[in-house]
């Protein structure tokens with residue numbers, strides 16, 4: 275088991291919740307900004323000989339959060355921490371996992387390399403967007419555990435909302451694994467739509483195979499809601515096919531460019547997410563799944 279949790283400034287609440295579940299010490303580093311914008315980090319408790327977990331999501335301010343993470347992990351090692359587990363609930367840069375156009379940086383590989391070089395001994399993440407990465411060892415040479423929050427999201431939806439005869443929808447091919455989990459918990463069928471992406475903001479969702487949603491509530495599950503384009507497009511198709519109420523869940527509610535408003539304006543009954551990202555819909559905490567995993571270290 276770990277000895278202490280080090281709270282990253284972005285994920286401070288999640289770090290408190292996780293430390294409470296595990297009953298371990300919580301160390302909150304002092305994090306400040308120099309006048310020129312540089313980040314200052316000071317570890318505020320003894321870490322020598324300890325096995326520690328740093329919890330820091332890379333959401334919303336990915337570059338800021340990453341720099342703080344690098345400074346924190348490397349300082350922990352420098353101060354004699356025995357082992358540092360990087361808990362990165364939202365792993366930014368994962369979508370740029372290939373060279374789609376000539377000359378592009380393969381960001382995921384570079385960020386993974388820097389995380390390792392900083393001194394991270396193992397990584398725990400949640401529903402990482404690694405659609406084209408089936409084997410984590412292609413990216414990392416340290417152990418990586420990719421947890422899922424989809425069960426928790428589905429149970430939350432079941433507890434607080436009365437979905438009638440729901441069909442589960444994965445809005446693109448890559449969401450099938452999550453749709454499958456949700457459908458199993460709800461004991462129902464699932465359908466996967468097809469998505470073409472033209473740019474960071476433009477997508478087109480269409481029906482791939484059969485779609486049995488006429489007169490039924492639908493539960494859309496995805497890993498990320500960023501601009502909301504995917505969900506809004508999926509909702510249009512589902513409504514055309516006679517779906518009744520639309521319930522939406524995602525692990526990472528990044529929610530840029532008024533995504534939430536767009537989805538509600540389209541008529542969604544409710545949209546929920548987790549606290550891998552701090553957002554107005556982060557109703558489900560990933561602290562229990564992270565704590566369970568940290569017990570293994």
Ligand code: R5P
Nearest residue numbers: 497498499500501502503504
């Ligand atoms: C992409 O493959 C992901 O699984 C999400 O569907 C995507 O990131 C959502 O982005 P947006 O909300 O901008 O459509």
